[in-house]
Amino acid sequence: MTALAYTVTDSATMLRRNLKHQLRYPSVTLMLVGMPIVFLLLFVYVFGGQLGAGLGTHPHGDRTAYLTYVVPGILIMTVASAALGTALSVAMDMTEGIIDRFRTMAIARGAVLTGHVIGSLIQTIIGLAIVLGVALVIGYRPTADPLAWVAAAGVLLLFALALVCLSATLGLAAKSVETASNTPMFLTLLPLLSSGFVPTGTMPDGLRQFAEYQPYTPVTQTVRGLLTGTHAGSHAVTAIAWSLGIAIVSYLWAVRLYNRRRAADPK
Amino acid sequence: MTSGSATPAIVARGIGKSFGEHQVLDQVDLTVAAGTIFSLLGPNGAGKTTMVRILSTLIPADAGDIKVAGHDLATEPGAVRAVIGVTGQFSAVDNLLTGAENLRLMADLRHLGRDKGRRRVSELLERFDLADAAGKPLSTYSGGMRRRLDLAMTLVGDPRLIFLDEPTAGLDPRSRRTMWQIIDELVADGVTIFLTTQYLDEADQLADRIAVLDQGRIVAEGTPAELKRRIPGGHVELQFADPDALREAAALLDIALPEDEQLALQVPGDGTLASLRGLLGRLDDARVEVEDLSIHTPDLDDVFFAVTGHSTVPRTTEEALAR
Numbered sequence: 001m002t003a004l005a006y007t008v009t010d011s012a013t014m015l016r017r018n019l020k021h022q023l024r025y026p027s028v029t030l031m032l033v034g035m036p037i038v039f040l041l042l043f044v045y046v047f048g049g050q051l052g053a054g055l056g057t058h059p060h061g062d063r064t065a066y067l068t069y070v071v072p073g074i075l076i077m078t079v080a081s082a083a084l085g086t087a088l089s090v091a092m093d094m095t096e097g098i099i100d101r102f103r104t105m106a107i108a109r110g111a112v113l114t115g116h117v118i119g120s121l122i123q124t125i126i127g128l129a130i131v132l133g134v135a136l137v138i139g140y141r142p143t144a145d146p147l148a149w150v151a152a153a154g155v156l157l158l159f160a161l162a163l164v165c166l167s168a169t170l171g172l173a174a175k176s177v178e179t180a181s182n183t184p185m186f187l188t189l190l191p192l193l194s195s196g197f198v199p200t201g202t203m204p205d206g207l208r209q210f211a212e213y214q215p216y217t218p219v220t221q222t223v224r225g226l227l228t229g230t231h232a233g234s235h236a237v238t239a240i241a242w243s244l245g246i247a248i249v250s251y252l253w254a255v256r257l258y259n260r261r262r263a264a265d266p267k
Numbered sequence: 268m269t270s271g272s273a274t275p276a277i278v279a280r281g282i283g284k285s286f287g288e289h290q291v292l293d294q295v296d297l298t299v300a301a302g303t304i305f306s307l308l309g310p311n312g313a314g315k316t317t318m319v320r321i322l323s324t325l326i327p328a329d330a331g332d333i334k335v336a337g338h339d340l341a342t343e344p345g346a347v348r349a350v351i352g353v354t355g356q357f358s359a360v361d362n363l364l365t366g367a368e369n370l371r372l373m374a375d376l377r378h379l380g381r382d383k384g385r386r387r388v389s390e391l392l393e394r395f396d397l398a399d400a401a402g403k404p405l406s407t408y409s410g411g412m413r414r415r416l417d418l419a420m421t422l423v424g425d426p427r428l429i430f431l432d433e434p435t436a437g438l439d440p441r442s443r444r445t446m447w448q449i450i451d452e453l454v455a456d457g458v459t460i461f462l463t464t465q466y467l468d469e470a471d472q473l474a475d476r477i478a479v480l481d482q483g484r485i486v487a488e489g490t491p492a493e494l495k496r497r498i499p500g501g502h503v504e505l506q507f508a509d510p511d512a513l514r515e516a517a518a519l520l521d522i523a524l525p526e527d528e529q530l531a532l533q534v535p536g537d538g539t540l541a542s543l544r545g546l547l548g549r550l551d552d553a554r555v556e557v558e559d560l561s562i563h564t565p566d567l568d569d570v571f572f573a574v575t576g577h578s579t580v581p582r583t584t585e586e587a588l589a590r
Contacts, residue, residue: 006378009375009378010376013372013375013376016375017361017364017372020363020368021363021364024363024364024404025363096359096361096362097355097357097358097360098359098360098361100325100355100359101353101359101420101421102376103324103325104323104324104325104351104353105348105376105377105424106345106348106349107376
């Protein structure tokens with residue numbers, strides 16, 4: 001086998017290991033998916049009537065108008081929430097003796113991290129499907145054609161890859177599992193400071209600029225444009241650039257951290 | 268033990284390693300012949316685990332020239348990893364998987380292929396008496412079972428050189444015996460074993476050669492028989508009820524009075540029945556009351572004292588650093 005074939009095989013083995021962990025402890029997945037669902041229901045049914053009124057007229061009323069507006073934001077939050085799990089599982093793994101065993105074996109470099117990243121992406125896809133299902137049940141009606149659906153899925157997945165890599169890095173950098181579960185929290189709060197829940201135009205100066213220029217807004221706008229066709233992908237380039245940038249920087253940083261732990265003593 | 272004509276399993280010259288200010292290993296030389304059991308004996312904090320971590324490619328040495336199975340450790344770590352197996356003192360198992368899944372994980376990572384991997388897994392489960400628990404999560408495993416699984420995982424890839432870092436620490440006597448038996452079987456198959464331990468009897472029982480490590484230096488090396496020749500024999504400790512009896516006995520047996528306040532005397536002797544009978548007979552004849560008696564056979568402390576002049580009291584800070 002070639003080096004590349006070994007990398008693929010070993011990464012697949014590590015992925016199977018992570019998926020087994022997820023299946024054996026589904027409570028983590030449920031918790032990570034549960035949070036965006038709670039936000040969806042809270043924002044649509046508690047705040048939705050009032051928030052929808054501010055959006056302008058909609059043929060089916062204010063609450064439906066807000067539902068249509070907020071679902072892309074909730075999907076982005078689902079991506080962020082699933083990424084939290086990556087930091088946790090990576091940090092937990094690093095405290096286990098088995099990582100030392102992996103390091104003394106001739107395993108393709110990066111296989112452990114790749115397994116975590118792809119495992120989390122699969123978890124994210126399942127989470128997105130569940131959250132979207134709930135949104136459809138409560139009346140979300142996207143107008144996208146198949147091509148736009150594929151494009152939206154692509155943008156969400158690329159952003160998920162970016163956040164998962166970032167979260168894996170934070171998990172590696174954390175000194176303890178507790179730290180690892182806290183540091184990536186900001187990832188799930190940033191959607192609130194973007195165009196995910198209310199239009200940025202309604203925010204005061206300063207906050208508005210922050211919201212407009214942080215990565216969540218272009219990603220949300222792109223997904224929203226693709227799913228409900230408000231205004232087409234003018235943000236798409238920014239969204240993809242942010243995602244690729246975060247993913248690449250995080251991945252390189254993560255590999256560096258993983259290899260450096262070899263030198264310092266993890267015990 | 269096979270002949271020494273093959274490439275030595277480990278040749279190391281001048282290994283040095285420090286963590287910050289603290290010198291953990293200092294100018295250590297080692298040669299381990301292929302197909303033998305080499306034991307690194309020393310107390311907590313001596314640098315044993317650091318040595319294993321260096322030789323098994325986990326951490327780099329600061330200084331030294333090391334060849335494992337003929338491969339240079341610094342430039343060909345991949346080649347070294349392909350032939351070694353490591354079982355540390357902290358269990359290196361995946362706690363979220365079952366025993367069989369752990370072994371299958373190793374088979375996959377060793378690229379054994381589906382059929383060969385499956386055969387190897389069931390063979391090892393059988394051999395290590397884990398077949399009944401194969402499908403159970405590790406939370407239900409006892410300490411001995413976890414250690415056996417740990418070693419079984421190490422063996423999946425048929426390593427030719429196995430590092431065992433205190434493989435019996437914390438095990439009950441029966442599990443310990445089982446582990447010794449397994450180690451013997453491995454060497455019978457021609458595997459080389461690098462074993463660290465703090466128990467002299469373990470090194471004595473298993474090893475072809477023993478090196479005594481103290482504060483990062485090898486202070487003695489040889490076969491078990493050679494090392495034991497350097498240890499003074501055991502002694503019998505006599506406990507007395509009052510200072511008078513102690514003084515009488517000391518005079519009778521011609522032993523210097525202990526400097527501490529205890530009412531105990533250490534009488535050199537091997538603790539055989541005949542020598543005990545003789546000793547007690549003399550005390551009886553002189554009507555000296557002995558309150559209690561204990562027999563002390565040579566252990567690591569004696570080896571240590573013999574070769575270093577100090578005892579094996581663990582130094583907590585060093586212990587923490589060496590981990």
